[in-house]
Amino acid sequence: MNEQQMLAIYEDAGALLTGHFILSSGRHSSRYLQSAKVLMHPAHAEALGRALAAGVSADDIDVVVAPALGGLIIGHEVARALNKPLVFTERKDGEMSLRRGFSFEKGARVLVVEDVITTGGSVCECMAVVREHGGVPLEVLAVVDRSPAAEGRFDVPHRTLLQLEVESFEASDCPLCREGLIPAVKPGSRHPA
Numbered sequence: 001m002n003e004q005q006m007l008a009i010y011e012d013a014g015a016l017l018t019g020h021f022i023l024s025s026g027r028h029s030s031r032y033l034q035s036a037k038v039l040m041h042p043a044h045a046e047a048l049g050r051a052l053a054a055g056v057s058a059d060d061i062d063v064v065v066a067p068a069l070g071g072l073i074i075g076h077e078v079a080r081a082l083n084k085p086l087v088f089t090e091r092k093d094g095e096m097s098l099r100r101g102f103s104f105e106k107g108a109r110v111l112v113v114e115d116v117i118t119t120g121g122s123v124c125e126c127m128a129v130v131r132e133h134g135g136v137p138l139e140v141l142a143v144v145d146r147s148p149a150a151e152g153r154f155d156v157p158h159r160t161l162l163q164l165e166v167e168s169f170e171a172s173d174c175p176l177c178r179e180g181l182i183p184a185v186k187p188g189s190r191h192p193a
Ligand SMILES: [Zn+2]
Pocket: 020, 028, 029, 171, 174, 175, 176, 177, 178, 184
């Protein structure tokens, strides 16, 4: 799957939104990528999972790990393509943690999968949890990377299917806030205009 085909899927699914958005990082942006609207379609999710997994040898990893919620669906599809188990980390009182009886064999080779990387914060927290529990993150895979500054952000190699640079601003320095025409919304909290 090339970038053109991926963008077409996102546009067809109505997953590329325009407006005034508060990203999970707290930054503001005029574009938002609602990956859930693509991944809600099993055929798309499966195709994207296969495309991500295509660059991985199943013999090289033991388990796929995804940070919830964003990474769950695509993580599951990558795990399915590699026929490996999926476990996920999740926030409890704001702290990323491993729950539900999940654990790692000591030295387990871990593939970390996320849907959209913006700041990379969730992925870093997810990898820290994996290491705390004895796992060894080997690579990070994501469907979309929204930031050009991602290179070198993680201490393991990472790969994305689509590099989609979307400009974002500190809330205190947001031109859309200054214009004051559209209130900033958290994506998903209401229908975009
Ligand atoms: Zn703003």
